[in-house]
Each structure stands twice: as C-alpha cells, then as structure tokens.
Amino acid sequence: MAITRHNLLTNDAVRQQYAQGVNLLKHEFTGPTTTSVGIPGPSQPVSTYDLFVVWHHTAMSTMTPLTQGDRNAAHRGPIFCPWHRFMLRQLELNLQRVLHDVSFGLPYWDWATDGQKTATRQKKSKVWAVDAMGGSGNPVKTGPFTFNAADPTSFRIRIEADVNGQLVQRAHGLRRALGTLVSTLPKKADTVGALALTPYDVTPWDTSSSGFRNRVEGWAPPATPALHNRVHVWVGGDMLPSSSPNDPVFYMNHCNVDRIWEAWLTQHGRDYLPLQRAPAFLKGHRINDLMSSLLSAPMRPADVLDMTSIYVYDSLAV
Amino acid sequence: MPSRRVMVVPTTTSIASYVKKNAVSVKQLRKHSHQKTETIRNAEHHGHHILVRTHYEIEVDGQMLMGHMGVTNDGHVHYHPLPNLSFTSAIDLVRQLIDTFPDDFATPGTGSMRGMERKKTTTTTTTKAGHAHH
Numbered sequence: 001m002a003i004t005r006h007n008l009l010t011n012d013a014v015r016q017q018y019a020q021g022v023n024l025l026k027h028e029f030t031g032p033t034t035t036s037v038g039i040p041g042p043s044q045p046v047s048t049y050d051l052f053v054v055w056h057h058t059a060m061s062t063m064t065p066l067t068q069g070d071r072n073a074a075h076r077g078p079i080f081c082p083w084h085r086f087m088l089r090q091l092e093l094n095l096q097r098v099l100h101d102v103s104f105g106l107p108y109w110d111w112a113t114d115g116q117k118t119a120t121r122q123k124k125s126k127v128w129a130v131d132a133m134g135g136s137g138n139p140v141k142t143g144p145f146t147f148n149a150a151d152p153t154s155f156r157i158r159i160e161a162d163v164n165g166q167l168v169q170r171a172h173g174l175r176r177a178l179g180t181l182v183s184t185l186p187k188k189a190d191t192v193g194a195l196a197l198t199p200y201d202v203t204p205w206d207t208s209s210s211g212f213r214n215r216v217e218g219w220a221p222p223a224t225p226a227l228h229n230r231v232h233v234w235v236g237g238d239m240l241p242s243s244s245p246n247d248p249v250f251y252m253n254h255c256n257v258d259r260i261w262e263a264w265l266t267q268h269g270r271d272y273l274p275l276q277r278a279p280a281f282l283k284g285h286r287i288n289d290l291m292s293s294l295l296s297a298p299m300r301p302a303d304v305l306d307m308t309s310i311y312v313y314d315s316l317a318v
Numbered sequence: 319m320p321s322r323r324v325m326v327v328p329t330t331t332s333i334a335s336y337v338k339k340n341a342v343s344v345k346q347l348r349k350h351s352h353q354k355t356e357t358i359r360n361a362e363h364h365g366h367h368i369l370v371r372t373h374y375e376i377e378v379d380g381q382m383l384m385g386h387m388g389v390t391n392d393g394h395v396h397y398h399p400l401p402n403l404s405f406t407s408a409i410d411l412v413r414q415l416i417d418t419f420p421d422d423f424a425t426p427g428t429g430s431m432r433g434m435e436r437k438k439t440t441t442t443t444t445t446k447a448g449h450a451h452h
Binding site: 028037072229292293 | 325327329330331332333334337340348355356358384389391392394399400401402404414415419421422423
C-alpha cells in the first residue's frame with residue numbers, strides 16, 4: 001500500500017517526525033569519513049545526513065557530458081526531476097528506517113501558497129515557526145535545527161561547498177536569510193503556468209529549453225530565478241551553495257517540486273524525454289541512463305516515472 | 319511500475335558499502351580545479367555555424383577563483399558553487415559570491431582568504447568568436 005506525502009503545514013505529526021528523523025540521521029555514522037570521500041583536513045566521521053550533502057554536491061559538479069558547461073548530473077537538464085525524485089526517495093527510506101515507521105512520507109512545502117501573501121507575511125509563514133523548520137538568522141536560533149556552540153549535539157553544518165566548488169569541513173550553525181536576495185516566493189500563477197507546458201523537455205535540453213522541466217527548475221523567463229530556483233534564493237544562507245541539502249528545508253522544496261512533476265505526469269502522461277536513442281551528448285539525461293548515486297544502487301529515470309504504488313500526495317492541486 | 323530499487327530499505331551496512339564503492343566519483347572532483355574555465359557555445363544561423371569560446375579568469379583581492387564559470391547562449395553567466403542563480407554581469411556574480419561565502423573571504427585588509435588559492439595572475443576575460451560556411 002502506498003504511503004502518503006503530506007503538506008508540511010497541515011500535518012503536525014509528520015512535521016515533528018521529519019525534524020526528529022533529520023536529527024537522528026545527522027547523528028548516525030555508518031563508517032564513511034571525510035578522508036574516505038576525499039574531503040581535506042582531519043579525518044572525521046560523516047553522518048548519513050551529511051552524505052546526502054556530499055551526494056548532491058557531487059552530482060551537481062559532474063558535467064554531463066564533460067565537454068559542455070551547462071548540464072550536470074542533477075540540474076540544468078532533463079535529469080533534474082528524476083534525479084531529485086531518486087534522492088528524495090533515498091532520504092525517505094532512511095527516515096523510515098531511523099524512525100521505525102514504514103508509513104512515514106516526506107512532507108512538502110507548498111511555497112506557492114505562501115507566495116500569494118505579501119512579502120512581509122511570507123517570512124512569517126508557519127513554515128518558519130518554532131515547531132516547524134525554525135526561523136531565519138546566522139545562525140538559526142529557533143526550531144529543531146537550532147545551533148548551540150556549547151552543545152556538540154546541536155544541529156550544525158559540518159561539510160559544505162566553498163567558493164571554489166570544493167567540499168570542506170566546517171562547524172557552524174545553519175544559516176538562513178529569508179526574503180533577502182529576492183523578496184517574494186513563486187506564486188500560484190507560476191506553478192499553474194509550468195503545469196500547462198509540454199513536452200517535459202525539449203532541445204537544446206538545457207537552461208534555455210522551453211518545456212516543463214526548465215520552467216519548474218526555474219531558468220525560464222520572464223522572471224528568474226523562478227519556481228524551484230527562486231525558493232533556494234529566497235531562503236538564502238545555506239540554501240544557496242551546491243551543499244544546499246544542509247538545510248532540511250531543501251527537501252521540503254524538492255518534495256513540492258516532485259509533487260508538481262507528479263501533477264504534470266498525471267495530467268499529461270508518464271512520458272519522459274529524451275529517449276534512449278537520443279545522441280550521446282545527452283548521456284546522463286536519457287531515460288535509461290544510470291543516475292548519479294552515492295548511498296545506494298543507481299537508478300534510471302524510467303525507474304521513477306510511476307511511483308504511485310510507493311507514494312501518493314495528499315493533494316496535487318498547485 | 320517502479321523499479322524494485324525504490325523499495326529496497328537501506329541499512330547502515332549497505333550505506334557504508336555503497337559509499338565506499340562510489341567515493342571515487344567524489345574524489346575525482348577534487349582533481350578538477352578550474353584556473354581557466356572555458357565555455358564553448360555553438361549555434362547555427364542562416365547556414366553558418368557559430369562557435370564561441372569564452373574564458374574567465376577571476377580574482378578577488380589578487381586571489382584567483384577556482385570554481386567552474388560558464389556562460390549560456392543567452393549570455394548569462396553562472397558559477398557551479400552558486401547553482402540556482404545566473405547573472406548578466408560577471409562582476410555582479412562575484413559580488414554575490416563574496417556575500418554567499420563569508421567564510422572564504424576575510425575582512426578587507428586583514429590578509430588571506432580562507433579557501434581561496436593564492437596565485438598571482440592578470441585578470442582577463444576573453445572571448446573568441448568565429449564562423450564557418452557549410
């Protein structure tokens with residue numbers, strides 16, 4: 001029986017479970033160390049949660065193919081939706097494991113609903129409450145991911161990307177700067193507009209493409225950053241670098257992107273492009289190409305096009 | 319139907335095993351430092367093939383940025399470590415880098431910048447454009 005993924009703001013229990021699970025994964029060490037994954041400095045154990053940070057950064061830094069500078073193994077091309085679905089599912093499975101609850105489903109943040117509010121009210125959304133994701137700041141001082149320098153068990157950033165695009169060891173609290181770089185979140189009209197676009201993706205298969213994927217990723221005009229990208233930028237702080245999964249809100253954003261994709265698949269058919277017969281310069285983005293993996297066996301876009309027997313959303317209304 | 323892999327429950331043992339197997343892809347990235355990054359753009363126009371090679375060398379306080387910078391066909395500049403933004407100006411992009419990575423930029427006048435490689439070079443931004451008949 002499929003599990004249900006709920007709106008973060010309408011299900012208190014799943015919101016609390018999510019925060020609890022994240023903190024458990026943040027303190028689970030299965031053996032990998034900074035040395036074993038090539039991060040310089042003293043050898044330190046890397047938590048399961050932080051391995052997802054490493055994975056995201058690695059996929060984002062892997063050009064597909066190496067001869068061009070736009071598409072990477074998780075972004076700026078067709079692979080954006082399936083790769084993040086793969087990542088979300090792996091996190092969900094690990095949260096189920098540490099929570100001992102196989103019915104747990106990742107919650108999503110319907111940011112376009114908040115985007116209908118004034119800029120001031122967006123920053124006061126319940127998402128940022130003490131009993132949700134906590135607030136803004138450097139470091140964040142409220143909620144389940146509060147930093148306390150004197151408490152080594154408190155939530156902290158241990159691995160992040162530096163300005164040169166290299167993973168480095170750090171020890172600071174979670175940083176957010178809500179509504180600073182851009183003042184407003186995407187609106188309902190933005191998500192509705194994306195949902196209407198077909199096909200899924202189209203030549204030149206990059207940040208100038210006119211299909212659904214490029215719109216929902218947030219590169220398509222008229223206003224950029226848009227949709228997914230805009231949410232990263234609006235939250236700011238640790239949501240900006242390639243190590244953005246450091247902020248647990250990352251998954252709430254992407255779960256909503258996945259929900260929008262699921263709405264698109266339901267409405268337009270479970271089709272993905274490019275097909276496997278597409279030219280080699282699209283390797284890494286074709287329907288049966290193996291996707292970048294770190295903590296599990298790799299998967300293909302074809303494996304994740306129909307997840308309805310695994311999970312459903314409580315609503316596909318965008 | 320989804321692959322059975324989406325239902326395989328991970329264990330602490332399986333995670334350690336897969337990370338050990340896949341760590342090579344993480345380590346390889348460290349070998350890719352980009353002192354000079356090049357973007358090659360191609361387009362067709364009225365039967366002509368356009369190829370534009372763009373090189374960026376960027377310094378802040380005399381120290382070179384080592385991340386990959388690229389430019390898309392519409393002229394927007396992007397930088398891998400700042401993945402959700404693109405800019406019409408490379409200068410504006412670097413301003414944003416300074417704001418986004420405070421740990422890597424010391425306060426002006428206080429010395430070196432953490433995370434940045436000291437390498438004296440001249441600051442250049444060059445582009446080459448050409449076309450050929452087909």
